[in-house]
Amino acid sequence: METVIIAPVSKHLKTCHAGPRIESGTGFDKPAPAGCKPGASSPILDSRLRGNDDGDAIRIPVIPLFGLILLLPLLIAWADSWDGLREASRRITSLEARFVQKKTLPMLTKPFVSEGRFFFQVPGQLRWEYDRPVRSVLIMHSGAVKRYLRDPGGWREDAGASLTAMQMVLEEIVNWQQGRFDANPRFQASLSADPEPRVTLVPREPSWGKMIRRIELTLSREQAGVMKGVRVVEDERSFTEMDFSQVRLNRPLPASLFEKVE
Amino acid sequence: MNAMPHRLAPLLLLLLTVGACTGLKPLTPLDAARKTTVLEGCRRPFLPGKYRLVHALETVTPGGAKGTAVGVLVADPRTLGFRTALMTIEGFVLFDAEAGETLTVHRAVPPFDAPAFAEGLAEDIRLAFFAPGGEPTAWGAGEEGAPVCRFKRADGRLVEVLTFKGGVTAIRLYGTGQELLKRVKISPPERPGPAEMVEIESGGWPSYTLRLRLLESEALGDD
Numbered sequence: 147m148e149t150v151i152i153a154p155v156s157k158h159l160k161t162c163h164a165g166p167r168i169e170s171g172t173g174f175d176k177p178a179p180a181g182c183k184p185g186a187s188s189p190i191l192d193s194r195l196r197g198n199d200d201g202d203a204i205r206i207p208v209i210p211l212f213g214l215i216l217l218l219p220l221l222i223a224w225a226d227s228w229d230g231l232r233e234a235s236r237r238i239t240s241l242e243a244r245f246v247q248k249k250t251l252p253m254l255t256k257p258f259v260s261e262g263r264f265f266f267q268v269p270g271q272l273r274w275e276y277d278r279p280v281r282s283v284l285i286m287h288s289g290a291v292k293r294y295l296r297d298p299g300g301w302r303e304d305a306g307a308s309l310t311a312m313q314m315v316l317e318e319i320v321n322w323q324q325g326r327f328d329a330n331p332r333f334q335a336s337l338s339a340d341p342e343p344r345v346t347l348v349p350r351e352p353s354w355g356k357m358i359r360r361i362e363l364t365l366s367r368e369q370a371g372v373m374k375g376v377r378v379v380e381d382e383r384s385f386t387e388m389d390f391s392q393v394r395l396n397r398p399l400p401a402s403l404f405e406k407v408e
Numbered sequence: 409m410n411a412m413p414h415r416l417a418p419l420l421l422l423l424l425t426v427g428a429c430t431g432l433k434p435l436t437p438l439d440a441a442r443k444t445t446v447l448e449g450c451r452r453p454f455l456p457g458k459y460r461l462v463h464a465l466e467t468v469t470p471g472g473a474k475g476t477a478v479g480v481l482v483a484d485p486r487t488l489g490f491r492t493a494l495m496t497i498e499g500f501v502l503f504d505a506e507a508g509e510t511l512t513v514h515r516a517v518p519p520f521d522a523p524a525f526a527e528g529l530a531e532d533i534r535l536a537f538f539a540p541g542g543e544p545t546a547w548g549a550g551e552e553g554a555p556v557c558r559f560k561r562a563d564g565r566l567v568e569v570l571t572f573k574g575g576v577t578a579i580r581l582y583g584t585g586q587e588l589l590k591r592v593k594i595s596p597p598e599r600p601g602p603a604e605m606v607e608i609e610s611g612g613w614p615s616y617t618l619r620l621r622l623l624e625s626e627a628l629g630d631d
Contacts, residue, residue, distance in 0.1 A: 249499040305473035386499035
């Protein structure tokens with residue numbers, strides 16, 4: 147699958163999803179909000195490209211419109227429905243990105259910042275690597291999770307109690323990478339399109355809600371199937387934000403990346 | 409049947425030897441003129457004021473299994489109050505507690521939800537970061553000639569602070585029976601401010617070692 151860059155054309159587009167959310171499990175989009183013409187597809191053209199409400203003549207260049215129509219399913223629809231998300235994610239066989247993680251706590255005057263790299267390979271291989279300030283590598287390979295930490299003696303395997311929790315987190319990330327945002331029955335997933343395409347996961351069980359209030363996954367408009375950022379909200383003053391950059395898709399990744407720490 | 413006592417004998421000997429090594433040792437008196445200097449040295453490794461610290465925290469449990477977390481600590485030695493949070497490197501908060509007159513756990517994800525964990529962690533923080541209060545009950549020279557101060561706590565336990573040549577500080581907590589409970593080693597600082605490396609060893613059950621590497625520190629003004 148090729149990476150699709152939609153920024154040059156998407157600025158002429160806006161969606162008709164300013165507000166309505168698609169809840170997981172419904173299978174259908176909710177009705178279009180006020181201001182969207184009945185029968186219009188979710189994404190619509192702005193007034194520069196379509197007839198206005200007074201019925202003025204449509205002034206649309208033919209070639210750009212033709213190109214736009216061809217690209218529409220890839221450019222917009224991917225983040226508008228669960229099916230779109232799954233379909234876009236199916237085209238991704240591998241992903242690599244850099245990330246900056248910012249942890250905000252009431253105890254901290256400024257966020258605690260970490261940086262690293264993230265690798266994903268279908269069907270479910272992950273490498274989550276922190277370069278600073280604590281060097282660590284979390285690897286998920288064939289369902290097994292291992293964490294390695296760098297200390298003055300070199301890399302060593304971590305056997306801390308938090309690893310069990312991280313196994314669950316990694317399995318969830320694999321679901322997200324494959325567009326299965328609504329796969330975990332513990333979370334109620336909803337999809338919104340404004341101001342950015344976003345999946346919000348809210349724990350169904352109160353016991354989980356005490357630990358995580360919600361998870362917000364911001365999707366890229368520019369790269370179909372790609373997440374721009376993740377925000378894990380523990381409470382309104384305690385949250386983790388992770389922003390991805392330099393995302394590269396479908397490049398062959400060495401198998402050793404998911405098998406060995408180095 | 410008679411073989412059993414013989415097999416146990418080395419173990420018994422070992423336990424007696426370890427016990428002998430870990431109990432309080434007599435101090436060699438030092439010139440009284442050195443008292444102020446010795447006491448200053450004994451208070452130096454602790455926080456001089458309210459600080460916010462972020463540590464990379466390595467835990468070693470029996471059998472040598474190691475784990476790592478990030479610890480955030482806001483501690484005020486004047487009030488002996490603190491708030492601490494432990495989180496995974498990925499930012500997931502495992503434990504969050506606050507200590508003033510009482511210890512309040514705001515969040516604890518299993519297996520960090522055992523009350524003994526919270527109490528043990530609070531003890532470790534107080535031992536490693538807060539100078540023992542009051543005048544020492546004894547001072548002098550200890551092992552390797554290191555200046556030593558001993559402080560009796562209100563709970564009957566005893567805290568010993570040793571300053572070795574080269575700048576390494578050892579803090580030891582003894583029980584009411586003078587048995588060694590915890591041991592803290594503070595490496596000599598490479599720059600002014602809180603210690604960059606702190607190692608806490610607990611001999612209780614389960615025994616563990618915590619190694620703290622300072623990532624960030626910030627002196628906080630009075631609230």
